Amino acid sequence: MSECKLDHTPEDVQKKFEQQRGFLPEDINPLFQSFFQQEHTQDILNEVFHLLKKFDLASEEERTERVNRLYLVLKNV
Structure with missing residues (x-):
């Protein structure tokens, strides 16, 4: 993944999650x-957005790597 110079808002992250929800494991939804x-x-928001x-x-x-990283981030915030 390339580095992005944009800062993403919580709303951006939520919208991106809603777009990709059907492709993610069901058990990640509560997280x-x-x-x-x-x-x-801001670093966490940007990381989750880009994942x-x-x-x-x-x-x-790549999906497996991203899901593993998402679990790591979401369980530790």
Whole structure:
């Protein structure tokens, strides 16, 4: 994934999640619901956004890596 210079808002992240929700494992949904009820640093928001970005177009291997990273981030915020 390339570096992006844009800062993404919580609303951006939530919208991206809604777009990619059908491609994510079901058991990650409660973690996202909890995530959206909290405030997060800009770095965390940007990271989650970019893990979700074009998730549906990623290879199976890339999806697995992104999901693992999402679990790590979402369980530790």
